[in-house]
Amino acid sequence: MSESETQSNQSRNQQDLPVVLIHRLPIFNFSFSTRLQTHFTLVDPLLHSPEPDSIHSFLSRHATSVSALLCVGPSPITSQTLSLLPSLQIVVGTSAGIDHVDLIECRRRGIIVTNAGHAFSEDVADYALALLIDVLRRVSASDRFGRSGMWPKYGTYPVGSKLGGKRVGIVGLGSIGSEVAKRLVAFGCSIAYTSRKKNPAISYPFYANVCDLATNSDVLIVCCALTVETRHMINKDVMTALGKEGVIINVGRGSLIDEKELVQFLVQGELGGAGLDVFEKEPDVPKELFTLDNVVLSPHLAVLTPESFAALQEVILGNLMAFFTNKPLLSQVQLE
Amino acid sequence: MSESETQSNQSRNQQDLPVVLIHRLPIFNFSFSTRLQTHFTLVDPLLHSPEPDSIHSFLSRHATSVSALLCVGPSPITSQTLSLLPSLQIVVGTSAGIDHVDLIECRRRGIIVTNAGHAFSEDVADYALALLIDVLRRVSASDRFGRSGMWPKYGTYPVGSKLGGKRVGIVGLGSIGSEVAKRLVAFGCSIAYTSRKKNPAISYPFYANVCDLATNSDVLIVCCALTVETRHMINKDVMTALGKEGVIINVGRGSLIDEKELVQFLVQGELGGAGLDVFEKEPDVPKELFTLDNVVLSPHLAVLTPESFAALQEVILGNLMAFFTNKPLLSQVQLE
Numbered sequence: 107m108s109e110s111e112t113q114s115n116q117s118r119n120q121q122d123l124p125v126v127l128i129h130r131l132p133i134f135n136f137s138f139s140t141r142l143q144t145h146f147t148l149v150d151p152l153l154h155s156p157e158p159d160s161i162h163s164f165l166s167r168h169a170t171s172v173s174a175l176l177c178v179g180p181s182p183i184t185s186q187t188l189s190l191l192p193s194l195q196i197v198v199g200t201s202a203g204i205d206h207v208d209l210i211e212c213r214r215r216g217i218i219v220t221n222a223g224h225a226f227s228e229d230v231a232d233y234a235l236a237l238l239i240d241v242l243r244r245v246s247a248s249d250r251f252g253r254s255g256m257w258p259k260y261g262t263y264p265v266g267s268k269l270g271g272k273r274v275g276i277v278g279l280g281s282i283g284s285e286v287a288k289r290l291v292a293f294g295c296s297i298a299y300t301s302r303k304k305n306p307a308i309s310y311p312f313y314a315n316v317c318d319l320a321t322n323s324d325v326l327i328v329c330c331a332l333t334v335e336t337r338h339m340i341n342k343d344v345m346t347a348l349g350k351e352g353v354i355i356n357v358g359r360g361s362l363i364d365e366k367e368l369v370q371f372l373v374q375g376e377l378g379g380a381g382l383d384v385f386e387k388e389p390d391v392p393k394e395l396f397t398l399d400n401v402v403l404s405p406h407l408a409v410l411t412p413e414s415f416a417a418l419q420e421v422i423l424g425n426l427m428a429f430f431t432n433k434p435l436l437s438q439v440q441l442e
Numbered sequence: 443m444s445e446s447e448t449q450s451n452q453s454r455n456q457q458d459l460p461v462v463l464i465h466r467l468p469i470f471n472f473s474f475s476t477r478l479q480t481h482f483t484l485v486d487p488l489l490h491s492p493e494p495d496s497i498h499s500f501l502s503r504h505a506t507s508v509s510a511l512l513c514v515g516p517s518p519i520t521s522q523t524l525s526l527l528p529s530l531q532i533v534v535g536t537s538a539g540i541d542h543v544d545l546i547e548c549r550r551r552g553i554i555v556t557n558a559g560h561a562f563s564e565d566v567a568d569y570a571l572a573l574l575i576d577v578l579r580r581v582s583a584s585d586r587f588g589r590s591g592m593w594p595k596y597g598t599y600p601v602g603s604k605l606g607g608k609r610v611g612i613v614g615l616g617s618i619g620s621e622v623a624k625r626l627v628a629f630g631c632s633i634a635y636t637s638r639k640k641n642p643a644i645s646y647p648f649y650a651n652v653c654d655l656a657t658n659s660d661v662l663i664v665c666c667a668l669t670v671e672t673r674h675m676i677n678k679d680v681m682t683a684l685g686k687e688g689v690i691i692n693v694g695r696g697s698l699i700d701e702k703e704l705v706q707f708l709v710q711g712e713l714g715g716a717g718l719d720v721f722e723k724e725p726d727v728p729k730e731l732f733t734l735d736n737v738v739l740s741p742h743l744a745v746l747t748p749e750s751f752a753a754l755q756e757v758i759l760g761n762l763m764a765f766f767t768n769k770p771l772l773s774q775v776q777l778e
Contacts, residue, residue, distance in 0.1 A: 133597070229579075232605045232629060236575035240582075243565075243747070245572050245740065249582040252739030253732040257725040261469070263741050268749035269568045292628035293568060389593040396589040403588030404581065405599050411579070413604035 123147045124430045126198075127169055129187070130178035132156065138419050146426060148176075165190040174198065174429060176422065180206040188215070198425050200418060202226050202282065202409065203359055204439055205332040213441040220425045223437030224281050225417035226409040231285030233408035234327050234357045235293075237381025238274075240402045241353050242267045247399035267351075267378075270294035275323030277316060277340070278330025278358065279305060286327055298322060301330070316340070320347035325355065332359035342367045351378040357408045360386040369394050372401060383408045459483045460766045462534075463505055465523070466514035468492065474755050482762060484512075501526040510534065510765055512758065516542040524551070534761050536754060538562050538618065538745065539695055540775055541668040549777040556761045559773030560617050561753035562745040567621030569744035570663050570693045571629075573717025574610075576738045577689050578603045583735035603687075603714075606630035611659030613652060613676070614666025614694065615641060622663055634658060637666070652676070656683035661691065668695035678703045687714040693744045696722040705730050708737060719744045 128150040130136055139148055149172070151164045165187075173195045177183055180201055185208045188194065196218040197207055204221050212219050240246050243266035251263050274290050276283045276299040287297050287310065298311040300319045305312075313319035316339055320326060326348060330336055340354065340363040348354065354377065356363055365386040371377040372395060379400035385391055388406055395401045424436040464486040466472055475484055485508070487500045501523070509531045513519055516537055521544045524530065532554040533543055540557050548555050576582050579602035587599050610626050612619045612635040623633050623646065634647040636655045641648075649655035652675055656662060662684060666672055676690065676699040684690070690713065692699055701722040707713040708731060715736035721727055724742055731737050760772045 228606045228630065229604055232575055233579055233581075236572060236579060236581050239568055239572035240576065240585075243569055243572060243743065245569075245576055245738065246582040246585040248740045248743050249576075249738050250586070252727055252741050255727070255729070255732070257727060257741045261725070262746070263743055265746040265748060265751075266743070268565055268747040270564045271749070289625075289628045292625045294564065389597070391588055391591070391593060393591070396591070402581065402585050404584045405588050405593045407579065407584050407599055407602070410598070410601040411604040412601060413607070415601075 124174065124426075125149055125172055126426060127165075127172045127175045127191070128152075128178065129175050129181055129183060131181045134179040134181055136178050137415075138422060141419060142176075142423065142426070145423070146174075162190060174426060176200070176426070177207065183207045185211040188212070188217070196220070196425075196429050198422055198429075199439075200422060202230070203331055205359060205361075209333075209439075209441050218429075218435065219439045219441060220421075220435055220437045221439050222409075222418055223421045225421045226414045227281040227285045229411050229414045230282045230329065230357050230408040231289055233383060233404075234282075234286050234329065234355050234381075235289050237355050237357070237383065237402050237404065238325060238327065238353065239269055241355070241379040241381045241400060242269055242272075244399060246402050250399075271296075272324045273298065273322060274325045274327060275299065275313070275319040276310075277319070277326055277328045277362075279308065279310075280330065282329040282357070283327070286329060295325075317344050317347045320344045320352070323348065324351065325353045328354065328356045328358045328362050330358055330362065332361055337361050338364040340364065340368070342371075345371045345377055348377065350376055353377070353379045353381070355381040357383045360384040360388060365392065372398055460510065460762075461485055461508055462762060463501075463508045463511045463527070464488075464514065465511050465517055465519060467517045470515040470517055472514050473751075474758060477755060478512075478759065478762070481759070498526060510762060512536070512762070513543065519543045521547040524548070524553070532556070532761075532765050534758055534765075535775075536758060538566070539667055541695060545669075545775075545777050554765070554771065555775045555777060556757075556771055556773045557775050558745075558754055559757045561757045562750045563617040563621045565747050565750045566618045566665065566693050566744040567625055569719060569740075570618075570622050570665065570691050570717075571625050573691050573693070573719065573738050573740065574661060574663065574689065575605055577691070577715040577717045577736060578605055578608075580735060582738050586735075607632075608660045609634065609658060610661045610663060611635065611649070611652075611655040612646075613655070613662055613664045613698075615644065615646070616666065618665040618693070619663070622665060631661075653680050653683045656680045656688070659684065660687065661689045664690065664692040664694045664698050666694055666698065668697055673697050674700040676700065676704070678707075681707045681713055684713065686712060689713070689715045689717070691717040693719045696720040696724060701728065708734060 123146050126146040126148055151161045155161050155164045169191055171193050173193050176198045188211050194217055199221045202222045248263045272295050274295045274297055279299040279301045300313045300316050369392045381402040383404040384406055391403050421436055428435050459482050462482040462484055487497045491497050491500045505527055507529050509529050512534045514536055524547050530553055535557045538558045584599045608631050610631045610633055615635040615637045636649045636652050705728045717738040719740040720742055727739050757772055764771050
């Protein structure tokens with residue numbers, strides 16, 4: 107076969123492949139394309155029309171027959187975007203939380219939504235544990251102390267508090283929360299949880315009300331989905347119930363916590379500490395927290411490892427392949 | 443009974459109690475005295491003679507009949523100190539490592555030595571895990587990034603590496619090492635170890651040689667006792683065997699590692715990272731490490747929690763009570 111014939115064949119094959127629309131904000135790069143291109147024709151409007159207006163125009167002209175959309179990171183999918191895609195049947199998400207997608211509209215139109223599944227769960231759970239031990243034992247703060255050269259001058263650093271024996275309340279015992287629990291057991295913590303509903307297969311004590319969970323916990327680890335119902339669920343009352351020695355770890359979404367109240371509680375010493383990987387207005391971190399040693403501030407890193415991205419590629423590819431061959435999806439989100 | 447009679451009784455009772463000599467450097471405060479004083483007559487030379495010369499003189503005059511010594515923190519007990527205490531039968535240590543005690547002289551004279559036993563093991567293991575996740579996932583470094591306000595300007599922080607699946611070599615599978623292993627299992631790590639000898643009750647792979655362990659590990663966690671044999675056991679050859687991506691965590695003693703070589707390896711990028719709670723010349727931390735983001739520097743904090751100090755009090759009291767009543771000691775160190 108000549109070179110031109112090979113190219114022609116490739117071109118024909120490429121045209122025969124199912125089309126997947128890439129949806130992303132310009133700040134999110136899409137690094138999985140090589141592998142996906144062997145199975146799908148990828149259409150990335152940003153490569154044609156970098157401006158929002160021209161993207162809408164592009165979608166209107168070229169995407170009316172598109173059935174599958176791959177949403178990169180937390181790029182918002184509004185009802186307006188969805189209205190430009192009348193044939194859309196599936197939104198394949200690349201994150202654990204899919205609060206950036208208009209799920210009400212998806213449900214109304216019967217559009218399937220998938221998320222990252224378990225791809226990030228272990229890494230997020232590891233990070234939650236690291237933040238928790240860090241806050242209790244002041245690892246980041248003592249690292250600052252250590253590398254500032256202050257040790258010889260000021261002597262030992264204030265003592266922290268032991269993890270073992272702590273009563274940890276897990277807010278959302280899903281894929282991430284379950285991995286968090288598994289790790290906490292090895293550290294000798296006692297575990298309780300709140301969730302949309304009690305899981306009869308789980309023996310940890312269940313609290314229907316997050317305030318009751320906080321009252322009976324030394325630590326809250328927040329790792330549930332952000333929805334209309336869970337927005338600001340960690341509010342003033344929950345923080346008061348958790349108490350002055352209480353610690354909050356957030357690896358879910360910033361808006362699960364009333365951040366303004368959290369800052370007040372921390373600044374006034376009404377909470378023991380906080381480990382925060384997520385914030386309400388990322389990338390903005392409340393400046394009032396910059397000087398507090400009982401707080402660990404992390405720029406939304408809990409999912410970021412090469413291993414979790416490799417796992418994510420498998421989930422994305424698996425979901426798209428399953429969709430186009432009518433097989434069971436790997437990580438369909440239940441739209442209630 | 444009149445007040446003076448009560449005082450007289452207390453005074454007589456106090457005199458009848460067994461004598462325990464307190465041995466400490468001036469920088470180490472002794473905070474357990476109240477509880478111990480109900481059982482023992484505590485003699486603290488520092489309260490009488492703060493200068494080293496006069497302490498020696500005090501010991502010569504007042505401590506020749508002392509059989510029990512309580513050593514606070516890593517206060518050195520040299521053969522010279524021991525020579526001033528001809529009746530000494532037991533050194534009750536307050537730390538996990540007892541490398542500050544002249545063990546050869548203790549063994550020669552048949553002096554029993556006890557350490558902190560398991561009092562610190564869980565806290566040190568927790569801290570080792572925190573340091574490890576911190577180095578792999580850059581928690582302290584990203585906290586610096588987060589609180590510097592650089593996130594909005596520079597975007598996301600470099601990705602770290604997943605803990606799960608890592609091959610972790612534990613150097614010293616004693617009380618602390620066993621707690622470290624228990625935690626690592628929950629994170630999905632595979633574990634191997636080196637120790638003075640293979641423990642037939644343990645199923646983890648055993649390497650007699652630390653270099654072989656390093657060759658087959660992604661991470662080394664150093665938590666063995668410092669002895670003449672283990673000094674600088676983590677040397678250039680071990681670091682080379684561990685390799686460019688390898689991570690070293692040290693919660694044992696600074697001198698277990700050839701620190702000068704470690705600094706060279708880290709500065710030249712020949713190691714993946716290090717989490718160090720101990721250093722060769724504490725409180726001095728090598729300045730070359732201050733600017734490295736793949737290093738966590740902590741001022742010997744791994745044991746410092748109120749909970750571990752409460753557990754330590756029990757061990758100290760238990761050992762002294764057992765010694766004076768000829769019962770089995772709680773945490774006798776085997777002097778080989």
